[in-house]
Amino acid sequence: MKLLSTPTRRIVAISFFCMLAFQATYFVGVIGCATYTLGADAAGVSALVFLLNVVLVAGNLASGPLIDSAGPRRTLLAVCAATSVLGLAVWLAPVSYPGLVAAAMALGFSFGMSTTAIDAYPRYFSEDAGELARMNSLNQVATGASVVVGPALAGWVTTWAPVQCVFAILALAPLPAVALVWATREELTAARGEGAGCGAGAPGAGGEAPTQDAVPGLFVEGDATPAPDGRAGVRGFLSDAAEGVRLVFGRSELRVLFFIGFLGFFVYGAFDSLESLFYRDVLRVGADWMGWLSAASGVGVVVGSLLVLRIPKQRLSTRLLAAILALVGVGSMIYTGTPIVAVAAVGQVICGIGFGALAPVRTTLTQQRCEPGNVGRVSSVMRMGMNSAGTLPLLVSPALAAAFGPQAVLFGASTLAALIGLAFALRGDE
Structure with missing residues (x-):
C-alpha cells in the first residue's frame, strides 16, 4: 500500500493503533467495568488507577534496557502480541475486581513499554534532526487522533454490548500494529552494531569505548562507561x-x-x-x-x-x-x-x-x-x-x-x- 510505503508512515500508524488500544479501554473499559458492572466506590476506582499509573512508570523504566539490546522492533512485536492476548483474556473472562486489578496493571505495563519503544523507533531510521522532528510530530498527531477515536469507538460499543466488550478493541487494535512493526526493520541497526562491535575501538579490544560519534544521532553500546565505584x-x-x-x-x-x-x-x-x-x-x-x-x-x-x-x-x-x-x-x-x-x-x-x-x-x-x-x-x-x-x-x-x-x-x-x-x-x- 502506497499509504504505508515509508517507515515514517508505518511508525505513525503503529503509534495510532497502540494508542487506540489504550485510549479505548483505559477509561471506558477498566474504570467503566469497575463503576458500572461491579458498582465500585471511589476507593475501588482510585486503587485501580493508582496501580495502573505506578506500573506504567515501571514499564517505562523496564523497556529502556530491552530496547537498547533487542531494538524497538522486537520489543514492540512482543508487547503488541502480549497486549492482544491480554485484551482477549479480559474480554472473555468473567468480570471481577481482582481480574480488573490484574488487567489494569498489565495494561499499564504494556502501555509504558510500547510508548517508550515508539519514542525510540525514529532514531533507528534517520540521523537528520529535521526528519526526526517531523516523525515525532506526526506521532503526536496520531496520538491526538487516538484520544478522539478510541473513547468514541468504546462509547459506540457500549451502546449495544456490555461494557466488558470494549476489551475486544484491546485484542484487535494491536494486530495491525504487529503487521506494521514486522515490516519496519531498523535501517541503522547494522551501522550501530559495527560501532559497538569488536573492532579496534570496541570495549575489550584495547581501544577506547565507542561514543555517540560512531553513528551520528545514535548512542551505541559502550557510550556510558560504568564508574569504577558503584x-x-x-x-x-x-x-x-x-x-x-x-x-x-x-x-x-x-x-x-x-x-x-x-x-x-x-x-x-x-x-x-x-x-x-x-x-x-x-x-x-x-x-x-x-x-x-x-x-x-x-x-x-x-x-x-x-x-x-x-x-x-x-x-x-x-x-x-x-x-x-x-x-x-x-x-x-x-x-x-x-x-x-x-x-x-x-x-x-x-x-x-x-x-x-x-x-x-x-x-x-x-x-x-x-x-x-x-x-x-x-x-x-x-x-x-x-x-x-x-x-x-x-x-x-x-x-x-x-x-x-x-x-x-x-x-x-x-x-x-x-x-x-x-x-x-x-x-x-x-
Whole structure:
C-alpha cells in the first residue's frame, strides 16, 4: 500500500493503533467495568488507577534496557502480541475486581513499554534532526487522533454490548500494529552494531569505548562507561537529581512554571478516580457517555495544541500559561458544575483546549529559561512534579468524595485551579 510505503508512515500508524488500544479501554473499559458492572466506590476506582499509573512508570523504566539490546522492533512485536492476548483474556473472562486489578496493571505495563519503544523507533531510521522532528510530530498527531477515536469507538460499543466488550478493541487494535512493526526493520541497526562491535575501538579490544560519534544521532553500546565505584555512581545520580531540584526551586521563574504545571495535572489526577462516579450518580448516563465526552475533550486538546502554533513567540509568557490554567479550571467547573450532559460536553471541550495549550507553552518556557547544560535535569524535575500531581489525588479523593460527594470534590478542585491560575496571571511575569 502506497499509504504505508515509508517507515515514517508505518511508525505513525503503529503509534495510532497502540494508542487506540489504550485510549479505548483505559477509561471506558477498566474504570467503566469497575463503576458500572461491579458498582465500585471511589476507593475501588482510585486503587485501580493508582496501580495502573505506578506500573506504567515501571514499564517505562523496564523497556529502556530491552530496547537498547533487542531494538524497538522486537520489543514492540512482543508487547503488541502480549497486549492482544491480554485484551482477549479480559474480554472473555468473567468480570471481577481482582481480574480488573490484574488487567489494569498489565495494561499499564504494556502501555509504558510500547510508548517508550515508539519514542525510540525514529532514531533507528534517520540521523537528520529535521526528519526526526517531523516523525515525532506526526506521532503526536496520531496520538491526538487516538484520544478522539478510541473513547468514541468504546462509547459506540457500549451502546449495544456490555461494557466488558470494549476489551475486544484491546485484542484487535494491536494486530495491525504487529503487521506494521514486522515490516519496519531498523535501517541503522547494522551501522550501530559495527560501532559497538569488536573492532579496534570496541570495549575489550584495547581501544577506547565507542561514543555517540560512531553513528551520528545514535548512542551505541559502550557510550556510558560504568564508574569504577558503584557507590560513586549512586552518589553522582543523587547529586544530579538534587541539583535539578535546586535549580528549579532556586529560581522564581522556574518555580512558578513548576507549580503551574503541578496544579494543572493535579486537577486532571483528581478526576481519574471520581469522574466515572460523576457520570453514574450525577449525570445519570450510561458507560457509553464516558466515551463520547472523552472524545469531546480530545477534540479540544487538538484545537488547543494547534492554537499554540498561532501565538507569536514574544507572547509566550508565564502570564499566558497562568491564564491557560485558569481556562482549564473554568472548563472543568462548567464540566462538573451541573447534572446536564450538554453542559458537561461544552465544559469538556473547553477543558481540552486548555490542556492542549498548557503543555507546549510550559515546555517552551522551561527550555527558554534554563541553560542548555541544565535542561535535562530541569525537565526531569518538571516531569516528576506532573507525574506526582496526577497520582497524589488518588490517595485522598475517596475520603473527600465520601464526605462531600464526587461532584463537590471535582467542582472544588476545578474552582481552586481557576483561582490559582488567575492569581498567577495577575501576579505577572517573572
